[in-house]
Amino acid sequence: MAVIKVGIADLNVAVKPDTITTLGLGSCVGVTFYDSSKKIAGLAHVMLPSTELSKAAVLNKAKFADSALPELLRRMVELGAIPRRIQAKMAGGAQMFNFKDPSGQKSIGDRNIEACKVALRKLGIPLVAEDVGGNYGRTIELFTETGILEVRAISKEIKHI
Amino acid sequence: MSDIIKDMGAFHLDVLKEISNIGSGNAATALSQLLGKRVGMQVSRVMPMPFHEITEYVGGAENIITSVFLRFEGDITGNMFYIVDQEDAKRLVEDLAGLKVEDEFCEMSLSVLQEIGNILSGSYLTALADFSGLEMKPSVPSLAIDMAGALLSYGLVEIGKSSDYAIMIDAEIQAEGNEVQQAVVRKGKTGHFFLLPDPESFEKIFMALGVHGYGGN
Numbered sequence: 435m436a437v438i439k440v441g442i443a444d445l446n447v448a449v450k451p452d453t454i455t456t457l458g459l460g461s462c463v464g465v466t467f468y469d470s471s472k473k474i475a476g477l478a479h480v481m482l483p484s485t486e487l488s489k490a491a492v493l494n495k496a497k498f499a500d501s502a503l504p505e506l507l508r509r510m511v512e513l514g515a516i517p518r519r520i521q522a523k524m525a526g527g528a529q530m531f532n533f534k535d536p537s538g539q540k541s542i543g544d545r546n547i548e549a550c551k552v553a554l555r556k557l558g559i560p561l562v563a564e565d566v567g568g569n570y571g572r573t574i575e576l577f578t579e580t581g582i583l584e585v586r587a588i589s590k591e592i593k594h595i
Numbered sequence: 596m597s598d599i600i601k602d603m604g605a606f607h608l609d610v611l612k613e614i615s616n617i618g619s620g621n622a623a624t625a626l627s628q629l630l631g632k633r634v635g636m637q638v639s640r641v642m643p644m645p646f647h648e649i650t651e652y653v654g655g656a657e658n659i660i661t662s663v664f665l666r667f668e669g670d671i672t673g674n675m676f677y678i679v680d681q682e683d684a685k686r687l688v689e690d691l692a693g694l695k696v697e698d699e700f701c702e703m704s705l706s707v708l709q710e711i712g713n714i715l716s717g718s719y720l721t722a723l724a725d726f727s728g729l730e731m732k733p734s735v736p737s738l739a740i741d742m743a744g745a746l747l748s749y750g751l752v753e754i755g756k757s758s759d760y761a762i763m764i765d766a767e768i769q770a771e772g773n774e775v776q777q778a779v780v781r782k783g784k785t786g787h788f789f790l791l792p793d794p795e796s797f798e799k800i801f802m803a804l805g806v807h808g809y810g811g812n
Contacts, residue, residue: 441647442656442748443759458656458744461752481748481755489757489794491598497755530749531664531737542752571745573657588659588741 437575438477440464443497445478447509448578455575459526461543463499463550463566464574466523467506467559468581469515475578476510478502482542483549499549507557522554523583523595525565525574532569543567563595599794601643601760607797608641610806611764614723615639619766619788621722622715626768629714630690637767643760646751652763653678653787656744663712663738664750667720669730671799673792674750675720677712681740684708700740709738719766719788727803750791757794764790 438448440456448454450473456464459479467476478496482488485498495501511517527547539545547566554561565572565585573586585593616639627634650656661684663677679687685696688704691711696704713736724731739746754761766788792800801807 442650442744442751443646443755458650458742458748460741460745460748462748482752487756490759494759497759528745530741530746531739533664533666533734533737542749569739571742573742 440477440479442479443481443494445476445496445502445506445509447474447476447506447513448576449474449513450578453575453577455573457573459572459574460528460530461526461541461546463524463526463543463546464572465499465503465506465550465554466574466576466583467510467515467520468523468576468578469510469519470521470581471519472513472515473578474510474513474515475576475581476506476515477574477576478506480546480550483545499546499553503550503553503557503559507559517557517559520559521562521581522559523563523576524550524561525572525583525585525595527566528568528570528572530569530571565593565595598758598760599797600754600758600762603643603762603797607801607806608643608762610801610804611762612639612641614726614800614804615641615764615766615788615790617726618719618723618790619768622719622766622788623768625714625718626711629711634768639764639766641762641764644763645760646748646755649751649761649763650744650747653743653747654680656742658743659740660743660746661708661738661740662746663709663716663736664746665716665736666734667731668734669732670803671729671731671792671796672753673790673796674753675716675733675791676747676750676787676789677716677736678743678787678789679708687711705738709736712736712738715788719790727800729799729803747789750789753793754791761791762797764792 527543529541
């Protein structure tokens with residue numbers, strides 16, 4: 435069994451019996467996809483809400499909610515996952531510092547959460563569990579055997595969602 | 596098209612290193628006055644790094660760190676972190692305020708840490724502004740203790756819009772006698788002083804210092 439690590443602004447897929455994890459989510463949102471019939475999972479570590487914010491010459495699809503989730507779906511389907519069987523879970527989107535954005539916008543964490551939800555609706559993938567917001571960091575790990583998402587935070591009980 | 600951060604040339608990286616030395620030198624003086632001890636400084640490190648390596652650099656994304664964050668606006672914009680690891684943070688509070696910190700930081704020790712962060716990052720930025728003639732207005736700094744990945748990624752949001760790389764401008768100062776360190780890569784006790792200018796600011800920094808267009812790219 436291998437543990438597949440997904441870095442910041444990155445995405446990857448995993449199949450049974452491996453697990454897939456991303457460490458230290460702050461304002462970023464970790465979105466997991468899971469097809470329970472095929473035991474295929476995917477995880478995206480989303481950093482920004484929209485590709486409209488991109489000023490880069492080359493787009494890193496994994497970085498933005500609106501490009502990461504379709505790309506994650508594509509990668510899973512490539513492995514044999516069936517789109518209508520896929521369910522999503524997500525965690526993260528915290529506000530790590532008590533710091534007001536001078537432009538008066540919502541925190542980047544909240545904007546990431548909203549954007550991920552919009553992207554899921556567009557793809558028709560149901561969101562079955564979430565652990566989002568707050569002011570603390572999270573590490574998440576999805577088990578491909580069960581589809582359970584483990585959420586770990588400092589000085590907090592481990593959650594299984 | 597090139598990525599201004601990833602493709603920055605050696606000459607300009609050296610200029611940034613010098614800027615960091617000036618900033619951290621001033622912060623070292625400030626810490627020395629606070630502690631009443633000699634505080635030494637090391638030559639800064641400046642390197643373009645992919646995001647995922649930045650958290651490795653501070654001991655891994657899950658490593659718990661104490662961090663004071665501020666954002667500066669003005670002629671140039673960007674983020675700054677003052678990062679101390681837990682044990683060093685406890686020692687700083689003890690040295691400075693005579694407060695014994697057990698497992699958890701109390702309210703009082705947290706505000707001492709916040710104040711240390713304010714003073715040090717303030718003196719760092721002041722030196723930078725004086726030297727470059729650029730105006731930099733810092734926000735009210737904010738303190739948090741959490742996983743390195745969760746805290747640092749917050750400071751990478753602006754940069755993330757244009758790159759997957761950040762230039763790590765990292766300085767270390769060390770108090771005599773008790774190994775208070777800011778910004779070292781060393782086993783165990785590490786702490787860092789990170790300056791993360793927004794990508795658009797690099798050119799303005801180089802213009803202000805008259806080294807724009809030098810060194811090639």
